[in-house]
Amino acid sequence: MHGMVNLAIEGLLTERYGHSVWQAVKDRAAPGIDRLRTMEQYPEEVTQGLVAAAAEITGRPLDAILNEIGEYFTGYAQRSGHGELLDIIGTTRPEALNNLDNMHTRVALAFPDLRPPSFWCTDVDDHSLILHYLSERTGLTPTIPGAVTGLAGMFGTEVVVRLVARGEDGAERVLSLPDGVVQTLGNYLAETEEGAELEPAASKDQLPMRIGDLCSDCGVAAVVAEDGFRKCNSCGYTEC
Structure with missing residues (x-):
């Protein structure tokens, strides 16, 4: 580690x-x-x-300690020289979460032995999203709700994060919602507890690609589709 x-x-x-x-x-x-x-x-x-x-x-409880570590780590990374990377990974929560892998790619240039987890989002709407978490390590899933909470704090947003499914291959689905839809989430989880089945988390290759590639101009942030163009929110570079 x-x-x-x-x-x-x-x-x-x-x-x-x-x-x-x-x-x-x-x-x-x-x-x-x-x-x-x-x-x-x-x-x-x-x-x-x-x-x-x-x-x-x-x-x-062990899970509570892991959750605290996840939330604390985001702020710790900002204070430890990685704040600039965290600041430019996105301007919205879904964009930032989708860009975590790109950020890890940049960090790996300095730490070649880094073995970070992978994250990608699906089912994104105005109020919720499904965050998929895939790691070669086991037992660290409780850190993710804390990390997402810490990341949301960067955007001045409060979120509720719940584990909603676990794939057969070990992949995790983590659901992140603003407080305004907590009740809806509660109803949804109550229904699943009564017998409804969730689909296993799909493998990464079966899901849509996360937000784009690293910007060819600055090489730091990912380019995103916007108004018919591909734009880098870090340096402003655009391409058709």
Whole structure:
């Protein structure tokens, strides 16, 4: 796992629970590590151990700790030199979510060993969307609602995020809604609990491609279809 993730865990626990809690977590899960470093790759077991120890020592459920990590990580990334990338991934929530993979592509130039998850959106309307999450890692799904909540905060928007389906191949569907349609979501979930079946999450290759390719001019943001043109919202480049 990339060091930045472990440093975000350290920051979260220190800020919300106190330095003594973080020290107890580190002493239990990573006693041989004196100091975490951003550019260093750590065994997956280190991160898993930190999360498990954090849940045990704080008394919080494991999923709740993971959710907190996801939400905290967005702000942490902004403060750690990646704010510019987060600022230009899109001007709307669906656009930003669809552009997460493109952002990870840019980050991977600096961190070649990065193994990020993949995200893409379907069923987008004015009030809701289905966010698909695909990762080679297991057990990290609870971080995604938190991360989406943190990302929404960049747009000054409050959202409600619920897991609505899990594919046979491990892909996750995460539904993100503004507060104004929470009741509709509640009714929908109630119906599914009574026996309605959801389609398994489709594989990535079976779904529409996310918003476009990286801009050929600036190479930072994705180009999007707009008024018959393809436009880059970062540098303003357009093409027919």
